[in-house]
Amino acid sequence: MKAQATPYFTFNGNARDALEYYKEVFKGEIITCQTYGEADFDTPKGADDRVMHAQFKKDALFFMVSDSFPGQDVELGSSISLALELDSLEEIQNYYSLLKEKGTTLMELQDTFWGATYAKVKDPYGINFTKDQ
Incomplete structure (x- = not known):
């Protein structure tokens, strides 16, 4: 079994913008990017275009990204x-x-x-x- 901790960032509706920013800065690639609208379950109104799950990679740099549901704001902190x-x-x-x-x-x-x-x-x-x- 592979054991590792992978950073997972949750954004307030701007995950796609953040991914494009990281792609530009690190010259990496967005491996996957699925929206809530592509999910096989009902999503809240206004969530269809939000990122449900995405993966970013550049060499050994790897992390995952998603947006919160509308109305479930993320509080950004300095603890990590x-x-x-x-x-x-x-x-x-x-x-x-x-x-x-x-x-x-x-x-x-x-x-x-x-x-x-x-x-x-x-x-x-x-x-x-x-x-x-």
Whole structure:
């Protein structure tokens, strides 16, 4: 049995926009994307175009995404981050620049006392990313 934890993000109706953003930033692919309207069960009014389940992949970066039902708002928090473990300073600088373009820098890219090149950015969809080398 394969045992791993996979990040799963839930959005307030803008999951498709977030997926396109991640596709642009990470140059990855949306593997699957199903809407509530494609489901074989009744969905609330206004939910047909919302993402029920999607998967995103770029090399070892993999996560899943969905939208909440209308009226079931998601409260975005700061209790979880995605740590991007990258091979080169060039990759770190590239992703940092792309994420901060539309996001919010929480910690500037810098060399740290623990020996890593590190930064923190909150993307425009409320997800926190850290970069480390």
